[in-house]
Amino acid sequence: MINFRYHIVSLMAVFLALAVGIAVGVSLSPSVDESILTQAQQDRDQVTALRAELDRRTRLDTYRSAYDQRTASLVLAGQLPEYRVAVVAMPDAPGSVVTAVSDAVATAGGRVVSEVKVASEVADPTQAAAVREAVAPLAVPGLTDAMSPATKVGWSLARAFTSKQMTTRDDYARSVGTTLTAAGLIDVRDDVDDYAQLVVVVTAATTTQPVDAAVTTADVELQTALKEQGGTADAPGVVVAGPNSAGLTGTDVGAIRATSPSASELSTVDVADLPSGVVTTVLAGKEQVLGRQGHYGALARADDALPTLPIR
Incomplete structure (x- = not known):
């Protein structure tokens, strides 16, 4: 990811190279104009200033990360008391974010009852x-041609793994999950055999390469079907967590926020690659289970940075 730190390092390299070149030129040509020597010193001073700025920003990033991590347990405490949660990882979802979300659910008092990895073939137009x-x-x-x-x-995933009203998965739910797994469409890790009342979908990170619009669609x-299958009474809460702090172009979160009816049914978080974003994902999940939704984070079409606290 190209960020401000990347540009600082690049500029430092350019100035260092220029300073070295000027120094070598001076050593070979004693008659070099004094202004070149002055410029060389200015370049060295600029490199020193940029290095100091890079160090300052690194210390700030370390502080922010430490602060978020140490306050997370206080903010999350009791937010998901015995909530049953399924974590669904879309293709290319970062494993570190999936793990962070699962850990945050546990910190909030919830239980991850299923972890489901969706195969890339599901969204591949050539595999339709x-x-x-x-x-x-x-x-x-409700499944139609x-x-x-x-x-x-x-x-089918919703029928196999989610229910807001029932707790223990029935035989038919298990058979649906088995069929999807045998077909290679999903990979499942079940911790316990319970339905989930909340689904957190972790999506792919922002990329610099164009994403096929058909895949995003x-x-x-x-993701919308996960919410709609159960109907109004039994629909689980669904939060789509995007590790997309670098931008929303070509991302699932960006597409949801611009698509109807998804934008009014699903909750999204666009900064799930940050510790604070993981906390926001859990808070958005509680809000979903209570029957409300919103779009949170720092990027386009976000309603707010996070849900209004306390969530009741």
Whole structure:
């Protein structure tokens, strides 16, 4: 990720190279104009100033990270008392963010009952026929032929792993999960055999390469289906956590915020790659379970930095 620190280091390298070149030139040509010597000294002074600025910013980053981590447990305490949570990792979701979210759920008093990794084939337009065929044996209520492959997978995932009203997964839910796993559409790690009342979806980080719009659209279809399958009464809370502090272009979070009805149903967090963003993700999750939603973080179309505290 190219940031301010990157530019400082680059400038330092340029000034150092210039200073060395001037010094060598001076040593070879005693008659070099005095102004060049002056410029060389100015360049060395600039390098020193930039190095000091880089050190200052590094210390500030260290402070912010330490502060966020040490206050997280105080902010999170009791936010998800015995809440059952499923963590769904989209393709290319950073493992460190998935782990951080799971740990934050535990700190907040919740239980991660399922961890699901979605295969890249689900959103791949070239694999649409194969995905449809894999989901065809499932007779999930409400599943229709008109649905996109990604919507069908999201709808089936919701039936297999989520319920706001029931606790223990039934035999049919387990069979749906087994079918999706056997087809290679998901990879599942179940800690306990309970339904989740809250789903946290961790998405891919921001990239410098263009993202296929069809892939992003399919991702949003799956995430929206997780919320819609259960209907109004049994719909789980769904938060889409994007490790996207570098920007929203081509990201799931950016697409959700610009898409209807996803924008009014799902909650999003755009800074889940920061410790404070992980805390915000958990707070947004509690808000979702209570029947409210919002978009949080630092980037476009965010409603606020985080939900209003305390969350009741």
